[in-house]
Amino acid sequence: MSRELTVGQVAERSGLAVSALHFYERKGLIRSHRTAGNQRRYDRDVLRRLAIVRMGTELGIPLAEVAEALSQVPVGHTPSAEDWRRMSELWHDKLNRRIVLMTRMRDELNGCIGCGCLSTTSCPLMNIDDHLRSEGSGPRRLMRAGEDTYQS
Amino acid sequence: MSRELTVGQVAERSGLAVSALHFYERKGLIRSHRTAGNQRRYDRDVLRRLAIVRMGTELGIPLAEVAEALSQVPVGHTPSAEDWRRMSELWHDKLNRRIVLMTRMRDELNGCIGCGCLSTTSCPLMNIDDHLRSEGSGPRRLMRAGEDTYQS
DNA sequence: CTACAACCTCAAGCGTGGTTGAGGTAAAGA
DNA sequence: TCTTTACCTCAACCACGCTTGAGGTTGTAG
Numbered sequence: 001m002s003r004e005l006t007v008g009q010v011a012e013r014s015g016l017a018v019s020a021l022h023f024y025e026r027k028g029l030i031r032s033h034r035t036a037g038n039q040r041r042y043d044r045d046v047l048r049r050l051a052i053v054r055m056g057t058e059l060g061i062p063l064a065e066v067a068e069a070l071s072q073v074p075v076g077h078t079p080s081a082e083d084w085r086r087m088s089e090l091w092h093d094k095l096n097r098r099i100v101l102m103t104r105m106r107d108e109l110n111g112c113i114g115c116g117c118l119s120t121t122s123c124p125l126m127n128i129d130d131h132l133r134s135e136g137s138g139p140r141r142l143m144r145a146g147e148d149t150y151q152s
Numbered sequence: 153m154s155r156e157l158t159v160g161q162v163a164e165r166s167g168l169a170v171s172a173l174h175f176y177e178r179k180g181l182i183r184s185h186r187t188a189g190n191q192r193r194y195d196r197d198v199l200r201r202l203a204i205v206r207m208g209t210e211l212g213i214p215l216a217e218v219a220e221a222l223s224q225v226p227v228g229h230t231p232s233a234e235d236w237r238r239m240s241e242l243w244h245d246k247l248n249r250r251i252v253l254m255t256r257m258r259d260e261l262n263g264c265i266g267c268g269c270l271s272t273t274s275c276p277l278m279n280i281d282d283h284l285r286s287e288g289s290g291p292r293r294l295m296r297a298g299e300d301t302y303q304s
Numbered sequence: 305c306t307a308c309a310a311c312c313t314c315a316a317g318c319g320t321g322g323t324t325g326a327g328g329t330a331a332a333g334a
Numbered sequence: 335t336c337t338t339t340a341c342c343t344c345a346a347c348c349a350c351g352c353t354t355g356a357g358g359t360t361g362t363a364g
Contacts, residue, residue: 008310018311019353027351037360039311059254060212063351095258099251102211106247160340170341171323179321189330191341215321 004041007032014050021050029053029067049073052087059095156193159184166202173202181205181219201225204239211247 011018024030025040030049032040049070056066069087163170176182177192182201184192201222208218221239 006310007312017353020351022313023352035360037311038313039360055257057351059257092258095254099254099258102247102251102254105207105211106244106251158340159342169323172321174343175322187330189341190343191330209321214319 003044005044005046007040007042010042010046010050013047014054016050016054024050024053024063027063027067029063029070056091059091059098061091061094155196157196157198159192159194162194162198162202165199166206168202168206176202176205176215179215179219181215181222208243211243211250213243213246 005013007018007021010016010021014021016024021030025032030042030046030053032042032046035041052070052073053063053066056069057063069090072086157165159170159173162168162173166173168176173182177184182194182198182205184194184198187193204222204225205215205218208221209215221242224238
């Protein structure tokens with residue numbers, strides 16, 4: 001059993017589609033070298049990188065950011081403990097921020113149950129801006145709600 | 153000051169772009185009626201609905217799902233306490249699930265710091281499937297990693 | 305040595321969540 | 335009344351994260 005993996009093998013082991021692997025390669029997330037016949041061959045460390053990629057995408061982190069994080073991890077061989085630590089820490093923080101925000105919203109939503117107030121001054125639902133407004137994907141306008149004097 | 157809001161007023165008060173309001177209307181998330189001159193006018197309850205929409209999108213909930221949740225809330229007048237409770241509860245659960253998952257991943261990532269193991273059997277990073285695999289947007293293949301005997 | 309599976313590239317397409325712009329109409333203030 | 339601002343529709347476009355398909359090549363099992 002060769003040390004090298006074909007794209008099909010990587011797909012199977014990672015649970016990703018071959019097309020996704022090609023895509024990730026174009027985006028610089030993973031790397032391969034080629035056989036004489038121009039077919040991809042992967043070092044086994046690609047599976048680690050893909051695990052990281054998947055974790056990121058699961059968390060809704062844009063691929064570009066995942067790529068950036070991964071750029072700190074050397075290719076072709078096992079990342080050093082230090083490399084790994086840096087990356088984990090970065091992601092941990094990211095995750096943590098999201099969790100804090102979501103928890104706050106959840107709790108506020110909880111407090112809202114049955115109230116239906118949505119008053120501008122007190123209702124958290126009406127004042128989401130403070131919380132998230134920086135997450136989200138796609139071309140989304142950075143919103144800044146005008147000073148709002150609306151009373152329910 | 154009229155009871156009716158123009159699209160510009162709604163945009164300003166909600167912090168959303170006019171184009172987004174048109175878009176949401178096409179998607180059935182909000183409704184308007186028209187003046188004799190074919191301009192949109194909104195009941196004030198649209199602001200509540202938009203607050204809900206924004207909350208949902210912040211949380212990464214697809215618009216279609218937000219729309220579904222909103223369909224339980226009557227249009228044109230203040231939702232009843234019961235309507236509101238049902239919706240809040242639904243979202244609370246959704247949020248809660250996401251928080252639990254993310255927390256688990258965070259903690260596991262925490263445990264990974266410095267380890268770099270990524271062993272198939274024990275490393276949580278290599279076994280993400282169990283956790284999330286149902287979130288995410290866009291046409292994404294429902295993955296099911298093959299039985300994987302890979303040893304690092 | 306042949307057949308079939310697996311691989312290659314490149315272009316186009318899809319779903320989500322919108323924005324941008326052209327070309328034209330409505331409404332509100334001086 | 336006039337002018338300016340806000341609004342209208344419709345079509346096209348953007349970014350992201352891939353998939354699909356066409357048309358052709360490689361590699362391996364029998």
